Amino acid sequence: MKRVAIGKQSFEDIRKKDCFYVDKTAFIKEWWEMEDDVTLITRPRRFGKTLNMDMLNCFFSNKYKDRGDLFEGLDIWKEEDYRRLQGTYPVIFLSFADIKANNFKDTKNDFVSVINDVYKQHSYLLKSDKLTEAEKTIYGQLDTYASNADVNKEISNEIVCRAIKSLAEMLYKYYGKKVIILLDEYDTPMQEAYVNGYWEELVTFTRSFFNSTFKTNPYLERAIMTGITRVSKESIFSDLNNLEVVTTLSLKYTTVFGFTEQEVFDALDEFALSEQKGEVKAWYDGFVFGEQKDIYNPWSIINYLDKKKIALYWAESSSNGLINNLVQKGSTYIKKMLETLISGENIKVPIDEQIVFSELDYSEDAVWSLMLASGYLKVISAEELNMIRESDNEYELALTNREILFMFRKMILRWFSPAKNETNEFVKALINGDIEGMNVYMNEVALNTFSSFDSGKKTASKKAPENFFHGFVLGLMVDQIDNYIITSNRESGFGRYDIMLEPIDKNDAKYQGRVLPGIVIEFKVINPRKESTLEETVEAALKQIEEKNYDAELIKRGVKQENIHHYGFAFRGKEVLIDGR
Known part of the structure; x- marks a missing residue:
């Protein structure tokens, strides 16, 4: 060896x-x-x-x-x-x-x-x-x-x-x-x-x-x-x-940079790690060059062969500073699209392979071209809308692999460093129904960090807190992917819920001696024409969950009605109020 x-x-x-x-x-x-x-x-x-x-x-x-x-x-x-x-x-x-x-x-x-x-x-x-x-x-x-x-x-x-x-x-x-x-x-x-x-x-x-x-x-x-x-x-x-x-979309030299799956599997065999192929594939596969799929990044593979354990080797081998800066300071549109990617869904955006750095300041879609070139996204499919102009090609994109998913989750948490040590406490409070603990955490986040973010040039400012915390909460919950199927903005009952957490195991009482609950979350910004207090707004959010029958999808998948938690998040500027039942 x-x-x-x-x-x-x-x-x-x-x-x-x-x-x-x-x-x-x-x-x-x-x-x-x-x-x-x-x-x-x-x-x-x-x-x-x-x-x-x-x-x-x-x-x-x-x-x-x-x-x-x-x-x-x-x-x-x-x-x-x-x-x-x-x-x-x-x-x-x-x-x-x-x-x-x-x-x-x-x-x-x-x-x-x-x-x-x-x-x-x-x-x-x-x-x-x-x-x-x-x-x-x-x-x-x-x-x-x-x-x-x-x-x-x-x-x-x-x-x-x-x-x-x-x-x-x-x-x-x-x-x-x-x-x-x-x-x-x-x-x-x-x-x-x-x-x-x-x-x-x-x-x-x-x-x-x-x-x-x-x-x-x-x-x-x-x-x-x-x-x-x-x-x-x-x-x-x-x-x-x-x-x-x-480029990564070209048909030339597709196997020259990066390891093919056969090269990775041969290496795992050589190092007596054959049984780990499935786990290694889930974490480090996913890069696509031209029509060549199943390309692995060499840095993670070499480190895995050396240390023989899963870790964020490639994702944390540099600061990812430019991407972090563009996403953190980007509009609500950028954050919502990232939320979609983190939830495991794909996005469709126009891609121009020729990066024009000066356009990154005003072209919302330019960031996706940079993220694709940098390896954070992979091409699922491409639709050539106009054969004359390359920049008019629309691509369906997804996060490259599990390593990138966890990189973005950690990136989001770092944005909230004043309160990040309490993140696990928030997740525990969410699962346990600790309304007071959730409120303390979210208001600290709003007070210390919200004002540093761009609320978005193309989204009404009154919607900024809702969209912002929607993406943030979704990022926090990525840590629970081993316990929950996490979805966002999907249809259930008679409408579209904001966030739903479906427990993977509906019957095993392994969480503090009980079964993990199903969770439905609705976000609302106060509407002065209808509500005068945040209490009224959060009640409207909870009422919407019930009236739209958002529980229907969870119940259909085997979650008992009595084991479903509803949470409403109400916002007025940087004020946050959470309630549930």
């Missing part, structure tokens, strides 16, 4: 130390034979992008000439022609993964540092008589600026944007061969620019950098970029008509 190495992104290191590795080298042949000049591949984070890029570097770079031992026994080494191709190209390998500054000046400095590091890797060029003095001077300019030897000295955007093209020319002169350029995590600076408010400035800079590096570069053999999102062509790729874009 091979050792599992967590977080190792060096292909050479993995192979030399004989660590666990899922063979993805067939990608080398597949990509090379496509003959695409510049390829952009987007996949969610921690899906093996960096490791695959390092694999390409080890295969093509003349730095690894005569290092076929790294590929012995792997798929690519079965190809005689590719054995001769290994180690024959000059390669420029960059990563923007660490460019995460909160302003443009520091971001530019980080760009220079990354480029300068690449120049240092090829410092042997300085000893060559094939380079002009002007070309050798570029080395000094980049190094001086990157090391802050003279903080008052500025380096022009033009020199930075042309630096990789200039290096490609030097390598071409030295080797007599065009270069391969590999750029990992190209979009990390773009996301930081959006979050920190210098998007337009960085777009202008990056457009010039990409144009020089990938479009007007006669010394380029081929290039690959990887990232999470496909940033709009109109922003940074406007000049690149030689760009082949491969």
